[in-house]
Amino acid sequence: MNFLTLPERTSGRRTYGLTSVIDLGTPIRELENILSDYSHIIDIAKLGVGSAYVTPNIKKKIEVYKEYGVKPYLGGTLFEKCYYQNKIPEYRTYLQDLGIEWVEVSNGTLDIPLDERLTAISQLKRDFHVIAEVGSKDSDKEMPISEWKEEIKVLLEAGCEYVITEGRDSGSVGIYEKNGNIKSDLVHEVMKDVDEQKIIFEAPTPKQQMYFIKEMGPNVNLGNVKLNDVLVLEAQRCGLRSETFYLGERECRLLL
Structure with missing residues (x-):
């Protein structure tokens, strides 16, 4: 029974309002239990860091995600490892053998020049x-706002489906201060000239998630969400947590 008026959420095969989870070694049986209940509120799954390369039964795990309608891909660190060792052709074959349809191109660990990333994107x-x-995993490396904006613009124009703003699974680099606080000036400037439906903000903690929900609404794209946090995140998006309680209330009143 649905009797509350809540903020409108995208549903089905979403193109925005995405919840992208990070899988850092969830056992397959546990994963199946989670997805059987919550796959309808999970859109994308990143097998974090380079863990996929050493994951037992990796092909089975990929199949489980796909069976539940979740798009799996491998963390950008594995791409960077392959780039560093000149193994991108082998990486492409590896992904195809696994049945993976999505790939991440990043430079969080290596300083890969933008033109070389664009070449990789064109090929992949x-x-x-x-x-x-976009962004570095080095908390001491400050990237100018103008560079953030330019890279996001160029990467989208190059044909990327989405651009992720770096935050790591710790939420302490990239768009965040070392203490986890959001660089709000950076976020606001970056979003001025960008289609926010094409940006995925890495937001591993509830505090960070709630910031983006309150700033950009219930259908902001969020990444690096822990698998066990997806239900609470959906409640936050729907204004069912104290910190987001009044989300969309003005629009709701207009409907009544």
């Missing part, structure tokens, strides 16, 4: 949906 997008990431 022939066979995959490409997600690019």
